[in-house]
Amino acid sequence: MAEIRVVTVGQGGVGKSATVIYLLRGIFIETYDPTIEDLHRKQMRVDGFAYMLAILDTAGQEEFSAMQGEWFSTGEGFVLMYAINDRKSFDGCKKLRQRIYQAKDLKMDEFTIIVVGNKADLEEEREVSKEEGQALATESGSPFFEVSAKEGSNVVEVFEAVVRGVEKIRKNKAEEEELTPKRSPSFGSLRRSTIGKLSSGRGDDVQQPTNGKDKTKKFCTLL
Numbered sequence: 001m002a003e004i005r006v007v008t009v010g011q012g013g014v015g016k017s018a019t020v021i022y023l024l025r026g027i028f029i030e031t032y033d034p035t036i037e038d039l040h041r042k043q044m045r046v047d048g049f050a051y052m053l054a055i056l057d058t059a060g061q062e063e064f065s066a067m068q069g070e071w072f073s074t075g076e077g078f079v080l081m082y083a084i085n086d087r088k089s090f091d092g093c094k095k096l097r098q099r100i101y102q103a104k105d106l107k108m109d110e111f112t113i114i115v116v117g118n119k120a121d122l123e124e125e126r127e128v129s130k131e132e133g134q135a136l137a138t139e140s141g142s143p144f145f146e147v148s149a150k151e152g153s154n155v156v157e158v159f160e161a162v163v164r165g166v167e168k169i170r171k172n173k174a175e176e177e178e179l180t181p182k183r184s185p186s187f188g189s190l191r192r193s194t195i196g197k198l199s200s201g202r203g204d205d206v207q208q209p210t211n212g213k214d215k216t217k218k219f220c221t222l223l
């Protein structure tokens with residue numbers, strides 16, 4: 001099963017954990033230790049295919065934990081979250097997005113960011129308009145959702161968008177690599193095309209993407 005590494009990013013208190021817990025268990029947890037940085041796994045079916053989401057729910061954004069450093073550089077999907085009733089959390093998103101860009105070395109074609117305004121149930125306390133949220137998302141070509149972990153609205157849709165975004169990146173990358181002319185057939189290219197022909201879809205042989213050249217083989221098996 002294809003695995004996708006997802007990272008939640010956002011100021012403390014915006015509801016990252018509540019959103020992830022809702023995805024995992026379908027319930028709203030009122031209080032979740034704000035200092036806990038947790039790794040979760042969730043199987044999801046999107047567009048007829050099964051994926052294993054490995055989700056790092058980050059905590060404490062002031063300094064990178066060792067885990068965050070590693071996940072920012074290897075993560076493929078980023079859920080960038082603010083709360084619609086907290087302007088400061090929205091303003092902080094640009095800086096956090098910058099952190100993602102830095103960690104990824106600006107390789108924009110290797111990851112997807114989904115912009116999320118949480119606590120949509122608190123309409124009467126709204127400080128950030130939908131249009132502002134959408135504009136932030138448009139800047140980075142990201143999908144945008146307003147969600148409520150409390151009511152469970154749009155939570156699943158966010159993670160489906162992560163999967164679709166990552167899947168698109170993987171396909172583009174695989175196509176690019178297939179189209180790149182090769183000077184002489186190397187062991188690697190022969191192996192790639194063989195794998196491409198033999199592969200019948202997303203089998204259990206699909207490994208977790210790592211980095212570097214390894215990806216080629218794995219992406220080809222996804223075609």
Ligand SMILES: Nc1nc2c(ncn2[C@@H]2O[C@H](COP(=O)(O)OP(=O)(O)O)[C@@H](O)[C@H]2O)c(=O)[nH]1
Nearest residue numbers: 012013014015016017018030032119148149150
């Ligand atoms: N009204 C409302 N409160 C929420 C929502 N999501 C989270 N919260 C509350 O916001 C606080 C912080 O949530 P938490 O998930 O711990 O935030 P994190 O620090 O970003 O992980 C908690 O008191 C939650 O109960 C939501 O969608 N609506």
Ligand SMILES: [Mg+2]
Nearest residue numbers: 016017034059
């Ligand atoms: Mg948390």
